[in-house]
Amino acid sequence: MERWQKSLAKTVNSLDYLAERFKIDPEPLRPVVERYPMRIAPYYLSLIKEVGDPIWRQCVPDPRELEDGFLLILMTRPNCLRCLD
DSSP states (O other): OOHHHHHHHTOBOOHHHHHHHHTOOSTTTHHHHHHSOOOBOHHHHHHOOSTTSHHHHHHSOOGGGGSTTHHHHHHHOGGGGGGGO
8 A cells, every 4th residue: 555545544534533523513514524525634633723723624614615605705805714703
């Protein structure tokens, strides 16, 4: 097995694992993870200190991504993430 394949095999793509680790309800995330699959490397997972921190926001799909216009806002105003909280 190649090195990249070993690394890929260790990634987290289970919403249930994420929910257990961070003590969250996985149901609001389920539809968005089904549409936009999640895969987090163990190193990046170790950097996440709490739900909603900057690394979380980079790695975990946000339910707002399913809303009409959300991605258009992000594409036209990349610094707008702060105004969406």
